[in-house]
Amino acid sequence: MxxxxxxxxxxxxxxxxxxxxxxxxxxxxxxxxxxxxxxxxxxxxxxxxxxxxxxxxxxxxxxxxxxxxxxxxxxxxxLSRGTQLDDMQQSFIDEFALQCGYCTPGMILMGKALLAENLQPTEETVREYIGGNLCRCTGYENIIKAILAVAAARKG
Ligand code: FES
Ligand code: FES
Structure with a gap:
């Protein structure tokens, strides 16, 4: 029903x-x-x-x-406001953190959720947090960099 x-x-x-x-x-x-x-x-x-x-x-x-x-x-x-990308979206572009893009929406949302909980995560924390999100293309390094870059930029 x-x-x-x-x-x-x-x-x-x-x-x-x-x-x-x-x-x-x-x-x-x-x-x-x-x-x-x-x-x-x-x-x-x-x-x-x-x-x-x-x-x-x-x-x-x-x-x-x-x-x-x-x-x-x-x-x-x-996330975006018209053509204005959210900072996490922009960071994924800037850090070359996507290839085919299939995992990317999930990865970006995980990055946002992590920074909402923890403003200054370590690289290991990011790696663990996104551990359930698989990427076949990037090898994860640039994804982690992209998330850490947003954290660093927000810190100012
Ligand atoms: S499609 Fe939902 S976890 Fe894989
Ligand atoms: S960019 Fe292709 S699966 Fe992650």
């Missing part, structure tokens, strides 16, 4: 009528056309589907959308 929920996604209130077996990833991509969260393993093991729910990063493939009633959700599409 379908259920109606209300969520706030990237600052916009959305009322959604959905089947109980659909994941948050399904609903973001198929109902809201927010395709930045990527469909990877669909088993909670790659992080490509990462979004931020109530301030915490989650694998959206592992969460039923009906459980999200009342939640605030941030996806990669919610």
């Amino acid at each position: 379908v259920k109606t929920i209300q969520v706030k996604v990237n600052g916009y209130v959305e009322k959604l009528t959905i089947a109980p077996n659909r994941t948050l990833l399904d609903v973001l991509r198929e109902d809201l056309a927010l395709t930045g969260a990527k469909r990877g393993c669909e088993a909670g093991e790659c992080g490509a589907c990462t979004v931020i729910v109530n301030g915490r990063p989650v694998n959206s493939c592992m969460i039923l959308a009906v459980e999200m009633d009342g939640a605030e959700i941030l996806t990669i599409e919610g």
